[in-house]
Amino acid sequence: MQKRVEDFMAKVIEKNPGEKEFHQAVLEVAESVMPLIEATPKYKNSKILERMVEPERVLMFRVPWLDDEGEIKINRGYRIEMNSAIGPYKGGIRFHPSVNLGVLKFLAFEQVFKNSLTTLPMGGAKGGSDFDPKGKSDNEVMRFCQSFMLELSKHIGPDTDVPAGDIGVGGREIGYMFGQYKRIRNEFTGVLTGKGLNWGGSLIRPEATGYGCVYFVQEMLKTRGESLKGKICAVSGSGNVAQYTVEKLIELGAKVVTLSDSDGFIYDEGGIDKKELTCVLNLKNVKRVRIKECAKEFGCKYFEKKKPWNIKCDIAFPSATQNEISGDDARTLVKNGCMAIGEGANMPTTPEGIKVFQSAKILYAPGKAANAGGVATSGLEMSQNSMRLLWTREEVDRRLHDIMIAIHEQCVKHGKEGKYINYVKGANLAGFVKVADAMIDQGLV
């Protein structure tokens, strides 16, 4: 089997040179699903995995815009439409200087399996730009978003491809892009999710990824007769996902001791409380300053250029970016008694780190299962837009919670290895089967 995976990967690497994050994401899936493919003639003979790693469509375009000084700036825009076997393309948009083709292909590939797991009819896509919103004025961000959407609008639509937010794209950016789409197409439709509440957005969408991740970890803990009450949690990042992970953890009686950004992390030994979280939201979402400022406000410790993984914790919630937990970080977490990992971010643990967690037999949930609540609630936003009505907060939260429980059940069903649940294998297999069968039903697509 090892040889079959190696041969398959050699071809993927040859065809997609230099795209190391994409290779990493594909390898993880290939290792999980290859035994099933080899044992199932309909998958093997139809070259299903070879087809899945080839995006249905890749769009790459110039995004020119004017800064506040009137100087011309040029960024690159992308949309990777990976797979539409089970529904319209769906997935976020990332604005960050590290964005390139390989990063977005990894994210689009992950999204295919994640969206399949949600139980909702959504295909997989991802888009973005190497534009850096940090330090830009609102007007600069608006002009960039308008230029980006001028091209993207030709390729998306409520039944074709429905983007949403990701790193660097929140409510402000979705608003500017939605306004521009509406102006170009003269249509008010659910073409984006994560919209503002009074113009088509869904309650709970802002909270959904963080809440969903916590609900998933709750399910994992139940398999060992444990709960979140009193657990010490280390959270990385301080953006959308991190903020609402912390909110739900506080509500459920856990103690969150860290938050971070790309400059460093804060350590609040007594636990971040509701008042402090409100302060984080204001500093990060309104004033848009560094996490260091929160440490000053709370009088807690700040560690410059460090990640929070050497802080003793029961549960870690990596919620910043890919490959933020190395093999060494994973060993430190395990040594310090960490019992569970809930990945709010996409692919935050390196392959070496995953091996460390799995060998230590701790509860390890990959992002495509644990953070699927965000896109699931985007799916719920699409449903509400189609029906032209708005569900209550309780209704959306209940559906989100049920979906996270259902994802956990699928992982257990496909990932059980004796007493241990291999959530990586479970998520990959469950996500794969639905998409593979749909592709086969639809002929040579």
Ligand code: NDP
């Ligand atoms: P935000 O832009 O709101 O926040 C991102 C946070 O991560 C910031 O604190 C940022 O710090 C930090 N960060 C970003 N890049 C790096 C880096 N290279 N090194 C260290 N820190 C970094 O994004 P989100 O909270 O939406 O996204 C966080 C993660 O969750 C991403 O992996 C995303 O793909 C994933 N995700 C998001 C979903 C959503 O609905 N938004 C759904 C599912 C997954 P700084 O400000 O310094 O850049």
Ligand code: 2IT
């Ligand atoms: O990675 C993700 O799942 C997201 N950024 C959310 C995608 C979405 O369409 O809501």
